[in-house]
Amino acid sequence: MEKLKIAGGYSLKGTVGVSGAKNSAVALIPATILAESPVIIEGLPDISDVHILRALLEEIGGKAAFEDGEMHVDPSTMISMPLPNGKVKKLRASYYLMGAMLGRFKKAVIGLPGGCHLGPRPIDQHIKGFEALGAQITNEQGAIYLRADELKGARIYLDVVSVGATINIMLAAVLAKGQTIIENAAKEPEIIDVATLLSSMGAKIKGAGTDVIRIDGVEKLHGCRHSIIPDRIEAGTYMIIGASMGKEVIIDNVIPLHLESLIAKLREMGIHVETSNDQIMIVGIQKELKAVDVKTLVYPGFPTDLQQPMTALLTKATGTSVVTDTIYSARFKHIDELRRMNANMKVEGRSAIISGPSRLQGAKVKASDLRAGACLVAAGLMAEGITEITGLEHIDRGYSQLEEKLNGLGATVWREKLSEKEIEQLQNL
Ligand SMILES: CC(=O)N[C@H]1[C@@H](OP(=O)(O)OP(=O)(O)OC[C@H]2O[C@@H](n3ccc(=O)[nH]c3=O)[C@H](O)[C@@H]2O)O[C@H](CO)[C@@H](O)[C@@H]1O
Numbered sequence: 001m002e003k004l005k006i007a008g009g010y011s012l013k014g015t016v017g018v019s020g021a022k023n024s025a026v027a028l029i030p031a032t033i034l035a036e037s038p039v040i041i042e043g044l045p046d047i048s049d050v051h052i053l054r055a056l057l058e059e060i061g062g063k064a065a066f067e068d069g070e071m072h073v074d075p076s077t078m079i080s081m082p083l084p085n086g087k088v089k090k091l092r093a094s095y096y097l098m099g100a101m102l103g104r105f106k107k108a109v110i111g112l113p114g115g116c117h118l119g120p121r122p123i124d125q126h127i128k129g130f131e132a133l134g135a136q137i138t139n140e141q142g143a144i145y146l147r148a149d150e151l152k153g154a155r156i157y158l159d160v161v162s163v164g165a166t167i168n169i170m171l172a173a174v175l176a177k178g179q180t181i182i183e184n185a186a187k188e189p190e191i192i193d194v195a196t197l198l199s200s201m202g203a204k205i206k207g208a209g210t211d212v213i214r215i216d217g218v219e220k221l222h223g224c225r226h227s228i229i230p231d232r233i234e235a236g237t238y239m240i241i242g243a244s245m246g247k248e249v250i251i252d253n254v255i256p257l258h259l260e261s262l263i264a265k266l267r268e269m270g271i272h273v274e275t276s277n278d279q280i281m282i283v284g285i286q287k288e289l290k291a292v293d294v295k296t297l298v299y300p301g302f303p304t305d306l307q308q309p310m311t312a313l314l315t316k317a318t319g320t321s322v323v324t325d326t327i328y329s330a331r332f333k334h335i336d337e338l339r340r341m342n343a344n345m346k347v348e349g350r351s352a353i354i355s356g357p358s359r360l361q362g363a364k365v366k367a368s369d370l371r372a373g374a375c376l377v378a379a380g381l382m383a384e385g386i387t388e389i390t391g392l393e394h395i396d397r398g399y400s401q402l403e404e405k406l407n408g409l410g411a412t413v414w415r416e417k418l419s420e421k422e423i424e425q426l427q428n429l
Pocket residue numbers: 023026092093120121122123124125126127160161162163164165186304305327328
């Protein structure tokens with residue numbers, strides 16, 4: 001086990017390259033199961049979610065090689081092997097194996113997913129969609145059993161706008177007989193990316209990126225090559241870091257349109273942001289920053305995945321900021337850790353209330369989930385002295401080459417092994 005150490009308080013400058021999007025990658029990899037011939041995905045991030053999904057493709061008999069960001073998958077030898085436990089619990093997106101395996105094999109056994117604990121994360125809308133397509137589904141001792149004699153297209157209205165349910169139903173529907181219509185679909189860029197891959201494989205999908213998606217089922221899908229979109233959440237994290245400590249930080253390989261809500265908030269705070277085709281330049285603090293209110297919403301609203309890093313930046317703003325998460329009821333485990341670092345903030349219901357400015361101090365803190373980790377990294381860079389962050393397994397689910405990228409901007413960040421005493425202390429927490 002390791003900890004991340006940050007010597008904070010130094011300004012940052014330079015260019016940081018953004019990796020492929022985690023939330024696309026974790027759907028694109030299971031989508032390859034649906035093809036009859038090899039699929040190549042390029043630009044994948046080097047994160048644990050990608051490595052685990054690659055291993056899961058091999059567990060069901062496929063061949064999957066991952067090198068230099070490129071994954072070569074040969075799905076022709078895959079079988080519907082049950083995956084009730086083990087690796088599926090290490091990430092959220094293992095739920096996409098349900099849609100993809102149901103689509104190809106008409107049966108699957110998949111353990112309930114893991115991922116960040118952010119309050120209740122049901123999958124009832126995924127199940128509702130699969131059932132509408134004709135699947136029988138049971139939950140037996142924490143594993144979902146899915147089976148269908150055949151899948152038939154259906155009209156499915158999502159009661160909750162869900163990224164996962166939208167993609168999972170698309171995966172199950174592309175090989176179903178007839179037309180499927182998903183209404184009240186989520187519109188995140190990652191959904192368009194998955195639809196682009198499926199279309200290159202021969203699927204017929206219209207409307208991805210709008211709230212009505214129409215899928216005309218086809219008999220079979222073939223291999224192709226696909227290039228992933230950049231990670232807007234990783235990009236947003238570096239924008240927030242640049243805004244808090246940057247003299248001038250350029251975020252490269254980004255689609256500025258995907259980050260309009262964050263760009264608008266940073267400008268509202270008084271931060272200078274410039275955009276070009278595939279770059280965003282942040283000129284950090286020139287003057288006093290203004291406190292702002294932030295409310296997370298489905299895309300194109302402010303992403304919940306940037307809510308936690310944003311609270312670190314808001315400790316620098318003068319006045320009171322209110323950050324409300326409308327997507328997850330309990331995405332505030334980072335707040336106690338920020339308080340250890342001298343932040344003045346509290347949680348009230350679904351909101352964090354931040355009074356600033358505060359001078360953050362380095363401390364020993366623990367990442368409870370992925371973006372709590374990103375928030376603590378941002379706070380550690382801002383704080384005076386040394387910050388030590390444990391819980392790196394969460395951060396490694398979503399940030400490719402974190403230390404290399406930060407040190408490339410002039411930060412001082414490194415990993416150290418935890419002593420036996422530290423491991424014991426963590427286990428007793
Ligand atoms: C792997 C992946 O892409 N993860 C992202 C995905 O998670 P995920 O796909 O799990 O999130 P959803 O969009 O499904 O969840 C949105 C909201 O709907 C609720 N809900 C969802 C499904 C369902 O069947 N029933 C239900 O009630 C959830 O509890 C949550 O309150 O979108 C989230 C919201 O942008 C992001 O935070 C995650 O980073």
